[in-house]
Amino acid sequence: MSSKQRRVSVLGSTGSIGLNTLDVLRRHPQQFSLYALAAHSSVQTMHEQCLEFQPRFAVMMDADAAAALQRKLPAECATEVLHGQDALCSVASADEVDTVMAAIVGAAGLPSTLAAANAGKHVLLANKESLVMGGHLLMRAVRQSGATLLPIDSEHNAIFQCMPVDANGTPGQRGVSKVLLTASGGPFRNWSLAQMRDATPDQACAHPNWSMGRKISVDSASLMNKGLEFIEACWIFDLRPDQVEVVVHPQSIIHSLVQYVDGSLLAQLGNPDMRTPIAYGLGWPERLESGVAPLDLIATAQLDFEAPDEGRFPCLRLAREAVAAGGTSMAICNAANEIAVAAFLAGSVRFTDIPAIIEKTLEEVAAVEPTSLADVEAADARAREAASGQLAMYTDNNALRQN
Numbered sequence: 001m002s003s004k005q006r007r008v009s010v011l012g013s014t015g016s017i018g019l020n021t022l023d024v025l026r027r028h029p030q031q032f033s034l035y036a037l038a039a040h041s042s043v044q045t046m047h048e049q050c051l052e053f054q055p056r057f058a059v060m061m062d063a064d065a066a067a068a069l070q071r072k073l074p075a076e077c078a079t080e081v082l083h084g085q086d087a088l089c090s091v092a093s094a095d096e097v098d099t100v101m102a103a104i105v106g107a108a109g110l111p112s113t114l115a116a117a118n119a120g121k122h123v124l125l126a127n128k129e130s131l132v133m134g135g136h137l138l139m140r141a142v143r144q145s146g147a148t149l150l151p152i153d154s155e156h157n158a159i160f161q162c163m164p165v166d167a168n169g170t171p172g173q174r175g176v177s178k179v180l181l182t183a184s185g186g187p188f189r190n191w192s193l194a195q196m197r198d199a200t201p202d203q204a205c206a207h208p209n210w211s212m213g214r215k216i217s218v219d220s221a222s223l224m225n226k227g228l229e230f231i232e233a234c235w236i237f238d239l240r241p242d243q244v245e246v247v248v249h250p251q252s253i254i255h256s257l258v259q260y261v262d263g264s265l266l267a268q269l270g271n272p273d274m275r276t277p278i279a280y281g282l283g284w285p286e287r288l289e290s291g292v293a294p295l296d297l298i299a300t301a302q303l304d305f306e307a308p309d310e311g312r313f314p315c316l317r318l319a320r321e322a323v324a325a326g327g328t329s330m331a332i333c334n335a336a337n338e339i340a341v342a343a344f345l346a347g348s349v350r351f352t353d354i355p356a357i358i359e360k361t362l363e364e365v366a367a368v369e370p371t372s373l374a375d376v377e378a379a380d381a382r383a384r385e386a387a388s389g390q391l392a393m394y395t396d397n398n399a400l401r402q403n
């Protein structure tokens with residue numbers, strides 16, 4: 001890495017990826033300084049982070065949370081507190097910033113991720129939903145501005161590491177025939193549909209290998225996470241859908257593989273700890289110490305693989321169908337999933353209602369070819385309305401079943 005200190009904005013700093021990012025940054029104070037931290041409303045965590053890292057800006061999405069943070073920070077803390085979407089986009093695109101960790105959860109992350117891409121930053125992409133929704137806008141912004149997109153999702157980070165790289169560091173496709181995206185199978189890998197029907201939010205969030213935020217944990221349980229990652233892989237690596245294959249690998253040791261025309265398969269292996277892909281993104285093209293213990297192959301002993309079961313996990317099929325339909329179908333699929341997952345976490349629909357809500361929303365809302373952020377946001381809004389409109393029916397049905 002060059003001797004110049006890199007200035008970093010961490011968007012979603014209070015979440016699971018945000019905390020892991022700060023853990024890696026904390027190990028390398030000479031190489032990085034914090035320009036901005038941003039989160040939705042967790043005042044207490046943001047307060048502690050501001051005191052420790054002394055960023056130039058702290059952005060809260062919520063205005064009341066920003067006011068509370070401002071009151072709590074001591075006068076001698078130089079951090080300026082801002083709030084709202086415009087502030088978020090400006091700390092993602094400011095001239096002073098080199099690297100942006102996009103780790104907000106869900107569609108809410110799209111405007112700031114796009115702002116960072118348009119401004120030509122090193123964009124460390126954890127917020128997969130922004131790419132699923134606005135893939136062609138985001139990839140166009142990266143190409144036009146000369147931004148560097150570094151995937152943080154462990155599978156895409158693994159693929160990035162195993163892909164041939166052009167002289168300018170852009171992943172190329174020389175000799176690649178396909179990529180194999182590994183999936184742990186989640187906590188319900190061996191559950192029947194009848195068991196999944198009665199699954200609780202806590203059971204869905206009890207991931208066997210990874211500790212993550214609740215939304216992505218539910219996505220992992222339904223395999224919609226792999227569906228979103230399937231779409232993400234097509235965009236990032238410019239692959240046709242038939243070049244991406246999902247393989248269930250319950251140990252989450254192989255994070256994904258690239259298959260070459262000569263029969264070679266290159267894989268990236270490691271303990272399931274997000275600090276590895278985060279350190280890779282922060283340090284690229286150099287390697288940084290991440291705090292992750294090396295993999296003990298003897299202790300690991302066994303690696304298993306199986307095909308995904310789309311009968312029990314229809315979300316994977318729905319994501320593939322959304323890619324095939326193209327245009328805003330992927331944004332509609334993502335928005336319906338966000339509504340369904342939030343309703344499941346709130347206890348108002350069943351786990352098995354999630355794919356049904358997504359499928360009906362994809363039928364109800366017509367997709368278009370998006371040319372602007374406004375087109376993507378309009379599709380997102382229509383899908384949210386359609387999916388929300390279905391919730392009462394599921395809630396009533398479930399109440400009837402319980403009586």
Ligand code: NAD
Pocket residue numbers: 011012013014015016017018038039040041042061103104105106108126127128129152153154210211212213214215216274
């Ligand atoms: P999380 O729920 O733990 O954290 C989300 C963060 O986003 C928090 O800091 C929250 O304050 C912030 N946030 C939420 N809504 C916001 C809004 N409207 N405006 C501004 N900030 C907002 O989520 P997470 O598990 O850290 O996941 C973050 C993203 O990374 C997701 O897109 C997820 O799919 C992706 N990802 C996570 C993991 C993981 O291991 N956690 C792995 C791969 C990819």
Ligand code: MG
Pocket residue numbers: 153154155229
């Ligand atoms: Mg992943």
